[in-house]
Amino acid sequence: MSVTARRIFSKIPFTRMFVAFMAVVFTLMSGIMPRIDTQKEFKNIIIMIGDGMGENHLLKAKQERGISLAMETMPIRGQSVTSSVVRSTDSAAGATALACGVRTVINGVGVYPEDVYQVCKRPMNLTELAQSLGKSTGIVTSDDNTGATPACFSAHTDHRGNRDEIAAQQAVSNIDLIWSYKSSHTDVDKVQANGYTVVTNKRELNALESGSKSFGQFTGDIWRTEDTIASNMPTLSELTDKAIDMLDDDEDGFFLMIEGAHIDKFSHSNKSENMTEAVEAFDDAVKEALDFAKKDGETLIIVTADHETGGIKLSGDEYVFTKTSHSTANVPLFVYGTDQFITNGKKVMNKQIAQFMAMSMGDEVKEFPIKVKIQY
Ligand SMILES: [Zn+2]
Structure with a gap:
C-alpha cells in the first residue's frame, strides 16, 4: 500500500470500511444467485415443506424404517440455506422466506423485518400472488391451521402467537381449501359465513366437490401413515390427492x-x-404429487424444509438427536419440472425459492417480493 493510500484509509472510520467491504461481498454473492429472468412458466405450482426436515432426517428415516424416498427420485437435488436475519430460524421466519421471499425476524408471519414497514407495508405471499393471477389455491398441513407455516402462506402478523388474528384472516382469505388439524382458534361459524364447507373426517372430505371452498378441521392424527392412522382420518397423501383433484379443475x-x-x-x-x-x-x-405432475406435464414441484430441528448427527452407525431445538444446518431442496432454477448439488437461500416460484407463475410477475400497502 502506498503512503498516500495509507493516509486516505486511516481517515476512513472502521465501520465505513466494513460496510464498503460487505457491499463488495454481497455484490460478489449476488453473482452466484440463480438467474430467473428467462424461466419457464408453469400452470400449477406445488411446494411441499417438511417442517424441521434436515438431510439426516432422511437418512435416519431410510435406515430405521427400511424405506426408499419418493422425493429422492426427483431429478434435481440441492440445498436451502435457512438462517433468518439474525440466527437459526423458526418456522415463522423460515416460512415467511418461502412464502414471501423475505427474510424476517423470528416469530414474524409474512411481515418485513423493519418496524417501519410492519406498520405500513407487508410482502405479498405466493398464495395471494396466485389468486391475483386467477389461480386456485390450497393449504394442507398436518398441523393446526394457525401454525406458523400455514400462517405465512395465508396471513400477515408480527407474531406467530397471534393465532386468533391468523384464524380470522384465513376465514376471509378466499383460499379455496385450507385443510389441517382442528384449531381451537378457528371460529367455525365465521368460516361458514364466508362460504366455506367445514369437514372434519375422511367421509366428509371425500364428499367435497370441485368449485366449492372448504375448511378441513380434522380431529385425528393426520400426520400418520396409512398403517397406523385411524380409519376415519385422511393421511397427508390422501389429502394431497384430493386437493390436487379439486384444484386441477381450474384452467388457470x-x-x-x-x-x-x-x-x-x-x-x-x-x-x-x-x-x-x-x-x-x-x-x-x-x-402422490409427483404421480400427478408426471401425468400433467405443466406442474412444478418443490420439496424442501423451513429449517432443521434436533441437530441429527451420525453417532457410530446410528443417527441420533443432539438437541431439542432448531439448528442452522442446510436443508434438502428437491425440484421437479425444470433444471433452470438450480442444478444438482447447488445451494440457494430460502427466499430465492419463493422468488423462483413467483416468477414461474407467469410472465406478468416481474419481481418478487412485492410490497403491498396495508389498508386501514
Ligand atoms: Zn420447530
Whole structure:
C-alpha cells in the first residue's frame, strides 16, 4: 500500500470500511444467485415443506424404517440455506422466506423485518400472488391451521402467537381449501359465513366437490401413515390427492402448499419412531404429487424444509438427536419440472425459492417480493 493510500484509509472510520467491504461481498454473492429472468412458466405450482426436515432426517428415516424416498427420485437435488436475519430460524421466519421471499425476524408471519414497514407495508405471499393471477389455491398441513407455516402462506402478523388474528384472516382469505388439524382458534361459524364447507373426517372430505371452498378441521392424527392412522382420518397423501383433484379443475392452474408439520414436532421431543413415521407420511404425499405432475406435464414441484430441528448427527452407525431445538444446518431442496432454477448439488437461500416460484407463475410477475400497502 502506498503512503498516500495509507493516509486516505486511516481517515476512513472502521465501520465505513466494513460496510464498503460487505457491499463488495454481497455484490460478489449476488453473482452466484440463480438467474430467473428467462424461466419457464408453469400452470400449477406445488411446494411441499417438511417442517424441521434436515438431510439426516432422511437418512435416519431410510435406515430405521427400511424405506426408499419418493422425493429422492426427483431429478434435481440441492440445498436451502435457512438462517433468518439474525440466527437459526423458526418456522415463522423460515416460512415467511418461502412464502414471501423475505427474510424476517423470528416469530414474524409474512411481515418485513423493519418496524417501519410492519406498520405500513407487508410482502405479498405466493398464495395471494396466485389468486391475483386467477389461480386456485390450497393449504394442507398436518398441523393446526394457525401454525406458523400455514400462517405465512395465508396471513400477515408480527407474531406467530397471534393465532386468533391468523384464524380470522384465513376465514376471509378466499383460499379455496385450507385443510389441517382442528384449531381451537378457528371460529367455525365465521368460516361458514364466508362460504366455506367445514369437514372434519375422511367421509366428509371425500364428499367435497370441485368449485366449492372448504375448511378441513380434522380431529385425528393426520400426520400418520396409512398403517397406523385411524380409519376415519385422511393421511397427508390422501389429502394431497384430493386437493390436487379439486384444484386441477381450474384452467388457470393452481398453487398448493403442503406441510408435514410433525417432523419438526417429534424432533423437538426427540421421538425417533414418530419422527421417522412423519417423514414417511410426508414422503407418501410427495409421491402422490409427483404421480400427478408426471401425468400433467405443466406442474412444478418443490420439496424442501423451513429449517432443521434436533441437530441429527451420525453417532457410530446410528443417527441420533443432539438437541431439542432448531439448528442452522442446510436443508434438502428437491425440484421437479425444470433444471433452470438450480442444478444438482447447488445451494440457494430460502427466499430465492419463493422468488423462483413467483416468477414461474407467469410472465406478468416481474419481481418478487412485492410490497403491498396495508389498508386501514
Ligand atoms: Zn420447530
